[in-house]
Amino acid sequence: MLGQQLANGLILxxxxxxxxxxxxxxxxxxxxxxxxxxxxxxxxxxxxxxLTRNLGWPMAVAFPAAAIASGVMAIGIDGLLLTRLxxxxxxxxxxxxxxxxxxxxxxxxxxxxxxxDIKRFPASVIGAEAMEFAxxxxxxxxxxxxxxxxxxxxxxxxxxxxxxLGLALRAMAENPDAAGxxxxxxxxxxxxxSFISGALxxxxxxxxxLNFNAIQPYMGEAMMLRGFVVIIVGGxxxxxxxxxxxxxxxxxxxxxxxxxxxxxxxxxxxxxxxAVLWSRPAGLFGRxxxxxA
Amino acid sequence: xxxxxxxxxxxxxxxxxxLPAFAQPAAIQVGAVExxxxxxxxxxxxxxxxxxxxxxxxxxxxxxxxxxxxxxxxDSAGDKNQAINxxxxxxxxxxxxxxxxxxxxxxxxxxxxxxxxxxIPTVGTSTTAAGIxxxxxxxxxxxxxxxxxxxxxxxxxxxxxxKTVALMYANDDAFxxxxxxxxxxxxxKLGVKIVAxxxxxxxxxxxxxxxxKIKALKPDAIAISALVEPVSGVVLQARQLGIGPxxxxxxxxxxxxxxxxxxxxxAADGMIVGSPWFIAKPDEVNQKFVAAFKAKYxxxxxQFAAQAYDCMxxxxxxxxxxxxxDSEKITAALAKTSFSGVMGPFAFTSGRDPAxxxxxxxxxxxGGKFGIAK
Numbered sequence: 001m002l003g004q005q006l007a008n009g010l011i012l013x014x015x016x017x018x019x020x021x022x023x024x025x026x027x028x029x030x031x032x033x034x035x036x037x038x039x040x041x042x043x044x045x046x047x048x049x050x051l052t053r054n055l056g057w058p059m060a061v062a063f064p065a066a067a068i069a070s071g072v073m074a075i076g077i078d079g080l081l082l083t084r085l086x087x088x089x090x091x092x093x094x095x096x097x098x099x100x101x102x103x104x105x106x107x108x109x110x111x112x113x114x115x116x117d118i119k120r121f122p123a124s125v126i127g128a129e130a131m132e133f134a135x136x137x138x139x140x141x142x143x144x145x146x147x148x149x150x151x152x153x154x155x156x157x158x159x160x161x162x163x164x165l166g167l168a169l170r171a172m173a174e175n176p177d178a179a180g181x182x183x184x185x186x187x188x189x190x191x192x193x194s195f196i197s198g199a200l201x202x203x204x205x206x207x208x209x210l211n212f213n214a215i216q217p218y219m220g221e222a223m224m225l226r227g228f229v230v231i232i233v234g235g236x237x238x239x240x241x242x243x244x245x246x247x248x249x250x251x252x253x254x255x256x257x258x259x260x261x262x263x264x265x266x267x268x269x270x271x272x273x274x275a276v277l278w279s280r281p282a283g284l285f286g287r288x289x290x291x292x293a
Numbered sequence: 294x295x296x297x298x299x300x301x302x303x304x305x306x307x308x309x310x311x312l313p314a315f316a317q318p319a320a321i322q323v324g325a326v327e328x329x330x331x332x333x334x335x336x337x338x339x340x341x342x343x344x345x346x347x348x349x350x351x352x353x354x355x356x357x358x359x360x361x362x363x364x365x366x367x368d369s370a371g372d373k374n375q376a377i378n379x380x381x382x383x384x385x386x387x388x389x390x391x392x393x394x395x396x397x398x399x400x401x402x403x404x405x406x407x408x409x410x411x412x413i414p415t416v417g418t419s420t421t422a423a424g425i426x427x428x429x430x431x432x433x434x435x436x437x438x439x440x441x442x443x444x445x446x447x448x449x450x451x452x453x454x455x456k457t458v459a460l461m462y463a464n465d466d467a468f469x470x471x472x473x474x475x476x477x478x479x480x481x482k483l484g485v486k487i488v489a490x491x492x493x494x495x496x497x498x499x500x501x502x503x504x505x506k507i508k509a510l511k512p513d514a515i516a517i518s519a520l521v522e523p524v525s526g527v528v529l530q531a532r533q534l535g536i537g538p539x540x541x542x543x544x545x546x547x548x549x550x551x552x553x554x555x556x557x558x559x560a561a562d563g564m565i566v567g568s569p570w571f572i573a574k575p576d577e578v579n580q581k582f583v584a585a586f587k588a589k590y591x592x593x594x595x596q597f598a599a600q601a602y603d604c605m606x607x608x609x610x611x612x613x614x615x616x617x618x619d620s621e622k623i624t625a626a627l628a629k630t631s632f633s634g635v636m637g638p639f640a641f642t643s644g645r646d647p648a649x650x651x652x653x654x655x656x657x658x659x660g661g662k663f664g665i666a667k
Contacts, residue, residue, distance in 0.1 A: 003508040004534070008501035037651075118522045130533050137535050150426055212498035213523070213529050214558070222496050257502035263464055263492045265502070 003136045005258045006251065011142045013250020014149040015208050020224045020230035020242045021152055022200030028171045032093060035099040036077055037201055038220030039106045042201025044070040045209035045219060046114065050126050059125045059210075067203040074198020075191050077102070085286045086190065103221075110217035120213040139186070141210040144175020147209055153202065153243050160239065170191065173237065229273045235283030245284060248272075317379035320363035321356070321618040323608065324383030324395040326376050326404060329368035336597050337396045341419055343601030344393065344583075349589075351605065356613045369395055372650065373403035380404045383581045384411055391608050398422030405432045414611075414624040418604040419597050421546075423471075426518050426645040431624055433645040435604045435636075437569045437653065440475045440636055443531045445653040446567035447479040449666060450514050450541050458543075459484045459512040461503060461527060463519040464492035469516070472545035474517030480516075488512045495528075496518060500527045504534050516543035524548045525556035532560040541565065561658040565666050570636050571654040572600040573665060577580075579635045603634035 023037045031135075047143035051057040057065070059244040127143075158189050159167040160176040172189055180186050208223070209215045229249055234241030249269055256268040276284055317634060325344060327337035334461035342366060352361045365387050367379035376395045383389040391414050395404050396418045408415040409429030427430050450458075458480055462473035480487050490511045491503035504527070507515060515531065518526050524544060531542070542564035544553070549566045572583055572593060582602055586594040592600075607630055614629070615622035632639045637652020657666035 001505060004505045005502060008499075008505055011502070012499050117552070118525070120556060123558060130535065132535075137533065139533050208498075212526065214498045214526055218496075220499075222498070254502040257491075258506050261492075262503045266494070 003134065007136045007138060007154055009254035009259075010247065011138070011145060011250070012209075012254055013192065013247035014145050015204070015211065015246075016226050016230050016249050017243045018145060018149045018152065018204045018207065019201070019244025020227045020234070020246055021156065021239065022197035022204070023227050024231040024234065024239060024242045025200070025235055026155065026193060026197040028239075029145040029169050030082070030086075030190050031092065031173070031176075032084070032086075032095045033079065033099070035096065035103045035224070036081065037197065038073075038148055038224040039077075039103050039110075040070045040074050041208075041220035042107070042110065042206040043073055044215055045203070045215045046110070046205075046206030046217075048206040048209070049119060049121060049215055053122050053129070059121075062125075062252065063203070063206050066206050067199040070199075071195040073132055074201070074206075077106075077192060078194040078198075083187070107114035107221060114217055116216060116218075118213075119215045121210055121215070126210055129148060133276070134226075138209070141207065145207045145211055148203065149243070152203070153239060156239050157222030160206070165192075187202045192248030225230025226269075229269065233236060233273060233276050233284050235285045238283065238285050241285035307531060320361045321389050321612060322387050322389045323362050323364050323393065324380070324389030325364060325366045325389055326369050326379045326383070326395040326400070327571075328365055328371045328396045328400075329366070331370045331372075333371045333396065336369070336419060339392070339595050339597040340396060340601040342586070342606045343418075343594065343598035346428045346586055346589055347599075347602045347609075350585075351530045351609045356609055357616070357618070360618075362407065362609060362612070365389065369400055371397065371400070373400055376400040376404050377407055380402040380408055380415075384408070384413055386631065389622055390618045391612070393418060393604060395420075398425060401425055401432070401434075404406045405429065406655030412624075413620050414627055415614065416604055416608060416627070418600045430645075431620075433627055433641060435639065435647060436516075437647050437650060439472060441455070441647070441650040442567040442653050443472070443475045443545060444482070445650050446484070446517055446543055446565055446655055447476070447483055447516075449535060449565060449567075449655040450516075450543055451483050451485060453541060455485055455513040455541055457488045457510075458509060458514045458516055459489040459491065459507040460487055460490045461500075461507075461515060461519075463495040463523055466495045466520070468547075469495070469519045469547065473546065476516050476518055476543075476545065485514075493519075493523065495523055497523060498526055500530050501534060503622045504531050504536065508534055508536050512540065512545055514541035516545070517543040518547065519545045521550040521552045522556065525553055525561070527589075528553075528557045528564065529560045538563050549656070551663070554658060554663070562660065565661070566594065566656050566658075567653050568656050569658060570596045570652060571663070571665060574654060575665075576631070582635045599635050603632070603636050603639065606634055607632050607639065 008202045026034050034095055044066045048062045051062035051065060052059060081102055082095060129142045130139045140213050152263055168184045176186050217233045230242055234245035253269050258266040308371055327340050328334055329337045344420055348362060348364050353359050367383055369376035369379055377418050380392060383392060392408055393416050394420055396399055401417050401420045405428035410432045414433055419436050420434050421436050421438045464471035489507050493500055517527055544564055544566040549568050553561050562575040585596060611623050611626040628641055630641055640648040642648045655666040656663040
């Protein structure tokens with residue numbers, strides 16, 4: 001049973017990490033707590049649902065298409081909401097309030113248009129049969145989540161630390177004004193971060209929708225609380241930290257439910273958040289003063 | 294008929310008079326308070342349809358030597374104050390001798406004290422909460438509370454060999470918790486051993502930790518009390534984790550929804566759920582009701598229409614036995630009801646609740662659809 005529980009925790013943790021990647025990137029580079037992020041997650045799942053169910057596209061095509069569409073949507077919405085605030089140098093609290101209002105309006109609109117019912121991908125898009133290795137059962141969707149998490153974390157780290165673009169992003173995270181003076185087009189770069197972050201959210205929405213079979217307008221809202229825990233514990237803007245914090249949170253939740261009591265899993269998870277912030281205010285892997293991406 | 298439909302349309306759901314009062318000056322006045330507008334209107338509209346279908350049959354012969362019943366259905370819009378006003382209007386203006394409804398338990402908790410004080414017998418057709426009939430001696434209900442339905446489902450599972458059960462419920466929702474309480478009591482009463490009690494949140498999507506733990510304990514059955522969305526999620530993940538058909542899945546009232554098949558599909562196959570009524574119940578009375586309902590309304594009846602259909606007959610029979618359109622005599626006659634309708638045999642307990650759960654049907658999922666469990 002322990003093996004299966006650890007696998008359950010690993011998969012749950014990977015979904016948390018997957019959800020948090022774009023969220024932490026956005027915060028790390030643009031210094032904005034963008035709550036609309038949860039809506040891009042919902043949007044990705046619904047776009048892929050429409051493409052597979054109504055247009056009959058195979059998942060292999062619908063998945064990247066949904067991610068790209070969510071990214072494009074993010075460029076538009078973030079541009080509209082945040083560009084002005086950035087230009088006037090509004091404090092972080094202003095972006096928090098603006099995006100909170102916007103995301104609630106978007107969820108309510110989506111609910112009015114799409115209905116509150118839970119929907120799921122057609123059974124034919126992915127095999128539901130679980131594979132069994134050494135008494136541990138795992139489904140195709142879960143394998144896909146683990147792989148996607150590894151690939152996306154690796155890809156993001158390579159982008160940030162191995163390319164000129166990454167250097168520019170890190171420079172912008174460090175000091176946007178100085179980066180602008182060095183010839184970096186911060187407006188375009190901010191749009192690019194919106195795109196990457198929105199596409200990551202959309203990709204997460206598709207994969208998590210596939211795994212849990214619960215696509216509904218507020219699905220992003222449900223993940224947001226865990227997303228916060230992951231990026232805060234992992235250190236704001238820290239991609240590697242988000243991965244480790246996501247996995248830890250998932251494993252702790254599952255082990256608490258499996259071996260202590262299922263009613264206590266949230267209590268334990270959030271108690272850990274408080275304990276981490278209390279002992280390390282910048283997060284487990286964060287360094288207090290340096291800004292990092 | 295045409296004239297009535299015209300009237301209904303003209304009044305657009307505000308106040309609906311089933312029969313024009315001037316047509317039958319000697320008609321016996323019966324009132325109903327139901328939700329005809331707003332988000333929960335589906336329930337009240339189904340109830341009104343069931344009442345009126347029964348009324349057609351009753352008024353064909355008439356009661357008390359040829360008198361007709363005039364039914365006035367007032368809209369509560371799901372609002373407690375509007376429900377109270379509706380009941381007052383029915384008693385004061387229409388001189389109703391009996392009131393049917395209201396639709397929701399919390400409306401009954403508001404209306405019941407008023408009608409009870411006026412000594413007008415009031416019969417709920419869809420109120421399932423605990424304590425409804427304790428409002429007073431004039432308050433009746435014909436709907437089975439969940440505490441009567443779940444034990445029938447558990448007995449079915451026991452007859453199939455259930456000796457141990459794992460219970461799961463959503464711990465952030467009063468409806469799910471009260472369903473769990475009934476499940477626990479049923480298991481204890483039948484001597485079925487509860488090997489695990491696991492909780493989750495109504496909005497959770499991951500149940501793998503709880504189900505892995507339950508799988509290792511190898512129970513004969515898993516009983517789940519929650520709304521249909523999380524139940525579907527639990528069932529899908531149970532199958533993914535390798536919990537097969539050898540484990541009997543049992544659902545509470547929340548699982549009694551066609552959505553279970555829509556969301557969980559074949560994963561829900563084998564799950565059993567108790568229901569006060571089922572459209573495909575083979576007995577003649579029920580089949581006649583379903584056919585007449587389809588002929589009149591051009592759609593399938595639901596449980597609320599069926600409950601209301603029986604209730605109208607129960608009320609008419611009580612007026613007949615009372616021998617006069619007198620509220621006090623009707624109350625006494627209602628208490629002595631012995632009736633057999635689409636819901637099965639029916640009588641009231643001394644506490645004015647349904648006396649028997651013999652009409653409960655246990656349904657089983659098969660190919661994503663409910664059928665009667667064998």
